[in-house]
Amino acid sequence: MNEAGVDRMFHALADSTRRDIVRRAVTGDLSVSRLAEGYAMSFAAVQKHIAVLEKVGLVTKKRRGREYLVSTDPDALVLARLALDQLEEAWRGRVDRMADLLAETAPPEQRTPTKGQDR
Amino acid sequence: MNEAGVDRMFHALADSTRRDIVRRAVTGDLSVSRLAEGYAMSFAAVQKHIAVLEKVGLVTKKRRGREYLVSTDPDALVLARLALDQLEEAWRGRVDRMADLLAETAPPEQRTPTKGQDR
DNA sequence: GTAACATACAACCAAATGGTTGTAGATGAG
DNA sequence: CTCATCTACAACCATTTGGTTGTATGTTAC
Numbered sequence: 001m002n003e004a005g006v007d008r009m010f011h012a013l014a015d016s017t018r019r020d021i022v023r024r025a026v027t028g029d030l031s032v033s034r035l036a037e038g039y040a041m042s043f044a045a046v047q048k049h050i051a052v053l054e055k056v057g058l059v060t061k062k063r064r065g066r067e068y069l070v071s072t073d074p075d076a077l078v079l080a081r082l083a084l085d086q087l088e089e090a091w092r093g094r095v096d097r098m099a100d101l102l103a104e105t106a107p108p109e110q111r112t113p114t115k116g117q118d119r
Numbered sequence: 120m121n122e123a124g125v126d127r128m129f130h131a132l133a134d135s136t137r138r139d140i141v142r143r144a145v146t147g148d149l150s151v152s153r154l155a156e157g158y159a160m161s162f163a164a165v166q167k168h169i170a171v172l173e174k175v176g177l178v179t180k181k182r183r184g185r186e187y188l189v190s191t192d193p194d195a196l197v198l199a200r201l202a203l204d205q206l207e208e209a210w211r212g213r214v215d216r217m218a219d220l221l222a223e224t225a226p227p228e229q230r231t232p233t234k235g236q237d238r
Numbered sequence: 239g240t241a242a243c244a245t246a247c248a249a250c251c252a253a254a255t256g257g258t259t260g261t262a263g264a265t266g267a268g
Numbered sequence: 269c270t271c272a273t274c275t276a277c278a279a280c281c282a283t284t285t286g287g288t289t290g291t292a293t294g295t296t297a298c
Contacts, residue, residue, distance in 0.1 A: 003135040008133075010129045011129070011285095013203075013206075014129035014132075022209075023206060026212075031244075031245095033244060041288090042288065044245095044289080044290095045286070045287055045288075048285095048287085065295070066244050067243085067244055074210045080203055081207075084196060084203065090145045090191075130255095152273085152274060152275080160258090161259080163276090167255095167257085184265070184266065184274090185274050185275080186273085187274080187275070242295100242296085243294100243295080243296075244293100244296100245292100246293075247291085248290085249289090249291100251288075252286090253287095254284080258279100259279090261276100261277085261279105262278100265273080267271085268271085
C-alpha cells in the first residue's frame with residue numbers, strides 16, 4: 001500500500017459509522033438497505049459510506065437477487081495494521097539504536113559512523 | 120478511547136505529512152521549525168499538523184530555550200492498534216462462533232482442533 | 239406488463255480540512 | 269536594550285467531506 005493508499009485507509013476508518021458498518025458486515029449476510037436501517041441518516045448517505053469502505057477494500061459487495069450483500073474483508077484490516085506497524089517500527093528502531101549506542105559508548109569514546117541518518 | 124477519540128486518532132493518521140512527522144519525531148530532539156524545514160509547505164501549516172497530532176496524544180512538546188522539541192508518544196500508537204484490534208475482534212469472534220457451531224452440528228465428524236488459528 | 243423494491247448516481251449545501259499570509263508574544267544572542 | 273528567532277494564533281480561501289433530495293436503472297413479485 002502506497003502513502004496515498006494509507007491515507008485513504010485511515011480516512012475510511014476515521015468515521016464511527018463506517019467502523020460500525022465494518023463490524024456489522026463481518027457476517028456478510030446484510031444487504032445495503034439492511035445495513036442502512038441501522039443509522040439515523042438517509043439510505044444514500046450510508047451508500048456513500050459503504051462506497052468509501054469498498055474503495056479501500058474494507059468491504060466487498062456481492063449480488064444476491066436484487067440486493068447486494070456487503071461483507072468485510074479482514075485482509076484489508078491487516079493492511080491497516082501493517083501501516084501502524086511501520087510507524088511503531090521507527091520507534092522500536094530508535095530504541096534498538098539507543099541500545100547499540102549504549103553498547104558502543106561503553107568503551108571509551110568510540111565514534112561509530114552514524115550512517116543511518118538519512119535526513 | 121471513545122468513538123470520537125478513535126475518529127480523531129485515525130483522522131490524525133490519515134495524512135502522510137503527519138505520519139512522517141510521527142516518524143521523524145521519535146528521537147524527540149527536533150524542534151517545530153526543524154521539522155517544518157522538511158516539507159514543501161509553510162511553517163504555519165506544519166504547526167497545524169503538529170497540533171492535530173498533539174491533540175490526539177501522538178506527539179508531545181517540551182520547551183527547550185526558545186524552541187519546542189516534539190517527541191512521538193508510542194503509547195498513543197498502541198491505542199490506535201487497540202482500536203484496530205477491536206474491529207478485527209468482530210471478525211475473529213464470528214469465526215470462532217462458526218467453529219463452535221460446526222463443533223455442535225457435527226458430532227460424529229472428527230473435529231480437528233484447529234486451535235492454532237489465532238488470527 | 240405493472241408495481242414495488244434495491245441500488246446507483248447526480249446535484250446541491252453546510253461544515254470541516256488543509257493550505258496561505260500576517261500579526262503578536264516569548265526567548266536567547268550580541 | 270535591541271534584534272533575530274521560535275512559536276502561537278487569527279483571518280482568509282479553495283477543496284473535500286458528509287449529509288440531503290431527486291431521478292434513473294435493474295430486479296423480483298403479482
